[in-house]
Amino acid sequence: MPIDPQAYRPETIIRSLGPDMWDLVVAADFPDARLRFRNDRAAAEIGLAGLTDDAWVRHFGRFDPLPDTLPQPLALRYHGHQFRVYNPDIGDGRGFTFAQMRGRDGRLMDLGTKGSGRTPWSRSGDGRLTLKGGVREILATEMLEALGVPTSRTLSLIETSEALDRGDEPSPTRGAVMVRLSHSHIRIGTFQRLAYLRDEANMRRLVGYVLGWLYDEPGDDPARLLTLVVNRAATLAASYMAAGFVHGVLNSDNINVTGESFDYGPWRFAPTWDPGFVAAYFDRDGLYAFGRQPEAIHWDVMQLASSLRLIADSGPLVAALEAFPARYQEAVAAAILWRLGVVGRDGEGDRALVQTVERALRTTGVGIDRFFFDAFGGVLPEEYGDAWAEVRAALAAYMPRNDRSHPYWSGEPCSMLIDEVEAIWAGIAERDDWSILAAKVAAIREMGAALAR
Template sequence: MPISPQAYRPEAKLLDLGDGFFDPVAPANFPLTKLHFRNDRAAVQIGVDTLTDDEWTRHFGRFEPLPGTLPQPFALRYHGHQFRNYNPDLGDGRGFTFAQMRDDCGRLMDLGTKGSGQTPWSRAGDGRLTLKGGMREILATEMLEALNVPTSRTLSLIETGEELQRGDEPSPTRSAVLVRLNHSHVRIGSFQRLAYHRDEAALRKLVGYTLRNLYDEDSDDPVRLLDLVVGRTARLAARYMAAGFVHGVLNSDNINVTGESFDYGPWRFAPTWDPAFTAAYFDHQGLYAFGRQPEAIHWDVMQLAVALRQIAESDPLVAALDQFGPRYQPEVTQAILWRLGVRPRNPDADRDLVQATERSLRTSEVGIDRFFFDVFGGELPDTYAEPWTEVRAALASYEPRKDRSHAYWSGEPCSMLIDEVEAIWAPIADHDDWTLLNAKVAAIRNMGEALAE
């Protein structure tokens, strides 16, 4: 099997946690495995890019074990708050972790699934994923990666030949299994479950596992863990805002402890800077609206602090948690300056520019993607009149962080609004034509090259 011997570095660190953290499961026996998407750009970073398509399908559709890593799939156990209501009946219900390895930066990575079959935590679900849902996750992860948001990466999408019934899309609909590459599937909800059962020994073990394997720190200190998670999640919240992205379901079981976005259901990119814009049709109160995402993520991190209170004193935990706001502010400033394409000057000037930008975007209702495309490098076109005077004046003293020589800047902004998602899906649904999807992925990656340092 042509696994790259230089780049493939298998691990099985999950086994160190032992019983009580996961359940061994078997993947579904699908009637079909038809490969539609393989992410060789991500695969090369973990040494599996040299697999043939047949080998790829056997590993990522039939889940034959990869050499040297986990001996079988494991469904992780966790709890969580869903729209602020505690649910002790969660866990991996249609996915599992089936491999771990080091990437080319030395980070421990998980290969996890979505749509791989039922587990002990499926409840009434069928454990499956719609092909449309898998396509949407490809688009979300590619777009977020290009926009500098820490995110899981869609490694593979394979159609599985079953007809699924769903209440929120025309049924029957086609099934698929997705594989994601993620820097950990340990969630805030993983700690909540152990606190719920008052299992202090397991809490301490999970703290140590997380610090050693995900943060490269030789420590068992729960306060240190919370401090690190506060920093990573503040960065995530800031970059969601700069990207104009709305995750849709920021429950505590959907926030992992490395601050890496994952698990994309009813996501949307906001057309304009509308703080009340929501992604999920069932988010009737706007709990996870665009402008409330920092608050929502902070609230979730608070639940981690509550869980860790069983093994740490409250005062240092509160002190660490209180740093979310002070860390978020410079992170969102940096993230928006990155999208503006300018180099930071000083904290006061940078903050003023970002606040002016947010005000003007909110009052003008100019499209988010259009604005950041037009202004990249720090020059606002003459077509931007009121309310852009303040932004124009502030930008005059900034230097570009990158020029506009890349071919991307000679075209139109790359966006990912809901109408385009539906337009990409239509030919797939009608006659299995993936041309638009492949072209969109190429366009997104082209944008990412233009934006990258």
């Protein structure tokens, strides 16, 4: 049977939010649908790895409904701050929620799209995704998952044989439709919209939905929700730093309330520990630069707190919000020690080690991926000279989390810098060679296996 009856557990619970929260939409009718990427590792978690390629394309390129889940896609409504400017005219403009189901771990999962056509929120856009954008999202999600970042996963990429015009890249360019797997597409901006509309009834309903279905906690306490989101958001910010990742567009409509990174546009991995490194050419003021990402995510969570004031007193919300800096410091220490492959010792000592590592990376200009590869297990090679003496001494007090016996450690560090991203795309654009992408995904997953042991 193509759908695994033991693992496939469909849901429709998002519909309980009511039609004030979404619009029924219809997917675009694409000229063609050619399967370019299917993530069977992720699909196995929701019982769909057994789909034939024809069935895969029918569901994820033509959007025939999956059994017993949403009968029609939903474009979610939300607002958001975009580069700190409030925008009440946004929502799912080129995507929708296509299905819901339970994963093997019992958590609720959304299948969301990107490039599936116009919706009431498309404004002047065409509702489409470039094939290059889809390839870049595969690379981002695979790399981040391997590096321990809580992230959506790219489930499917299908080329649509449309020629798309884009003002900021060579056009016409090839079109695609993508499906992502995530624990939720409810954003901070979803709450901002209800606060803007002064819609108390739907705000309470949304708080209950997020607590009950996304956090598996009973009740509808806004302060409790904020505490949970603060913890998840601080962990996300910390994991970005440990990964050397720059999202590029940390607007409040791009931060979801389960703390998963998603929606990858102008992302980059920083070559070195440069706090001012930016991913988006249009981020001229460095608002979302590498070193400012914790500040940016904290600011976005502040907007959630402000929105919840519609139905809650400020005192408990302020208390929850003020926990972010301390929670971030704990999380960034844990994330960097994990990437170093050592076992944490105590809070103060761990934070001191992290500060020492960050300082050495910043002052020496050693590549982020190179350092974490060489230092995994807590021992620096001899070629790291006097500038690294303080790091070497600090690491000596730590026990390795595991050894370097995995074959990955006998090679070279797996990186994802922009030149390689462009080279992978060039092979596809010029020769329709998808083998380079497949090889890179395999290499990333090998790194992930080595790190996770």
